[in-house]
Amino acid sequence: MKVKQVIVARKDLNMSPGKLAAQVSHASLGALLDEIRESRTDTIFKLKEKSAAYKWLAEDFTKIVLQVNSEEELLALYKIAKSKGMSCALIVDDGRTEVEPGTATCLGIGPDFNCDIDEITGHLKLYK
């Protein structure tokens, strides 16, 4: 089964490409750390061999960046991902640069199996 990580970002904030890239990177790392904590291995290289995260790190750590157009949509996806027990990380910016303090900018989900992630984000467009 294929594995990936999805990062959903808010297009409506009109972040500069550099700002967006930094926020997406935070979400990516945050969701991975969440996965590592959940797996209780305390280590990035000792994840269970059959786990999605292990497979993801051992292969080409595919990352897909998708878009939503409001904070409401982002928070709704976060709630769904959490309720399904997926590893995830919601990034709330401290607002020192381009957005207001406390703005939720993006959400990392996984690494996990494609089919499980697609149940949550399969309907979203690529962030171009």
Next chain:
Amino acid sequence: MKVKQVIVARKDLNMSPGKLAAQVSHASLGALLDEIRESRTDTIFKLKEKSAAYKWLAEDFTKIVLQVNSEEELLALYKIAKSKGMSCALIVDDGRTEVEPGTATCLGIGPDFNCDIDEITGHLKLYK
């Protein structure tokens, strides 16, 4: 001492914001994994307490995205970072989407102490 991670990305490739964000995330994770391997702890949460990477993960994992305008500049920075023994990751894209196969898109350096990273990238502009 403050710590950060810098990701240098090629502005000349005119990648879409979503593509850029995915590439920068690869570089960020790649450089962190390089740091973890180098520290020989084999684990993300057992880095030495005084190390830059430990401090970075325990605090707000600051990421700064900077720009260059050619592959030559990117490769020159990679060479310098390597020669100084910094943890780093050069991302070479497989070219399935926006760029030619084998294109170097970005370079992650650190996490490391600000002063050490600034010696290499202090002259570069923010990627906006």
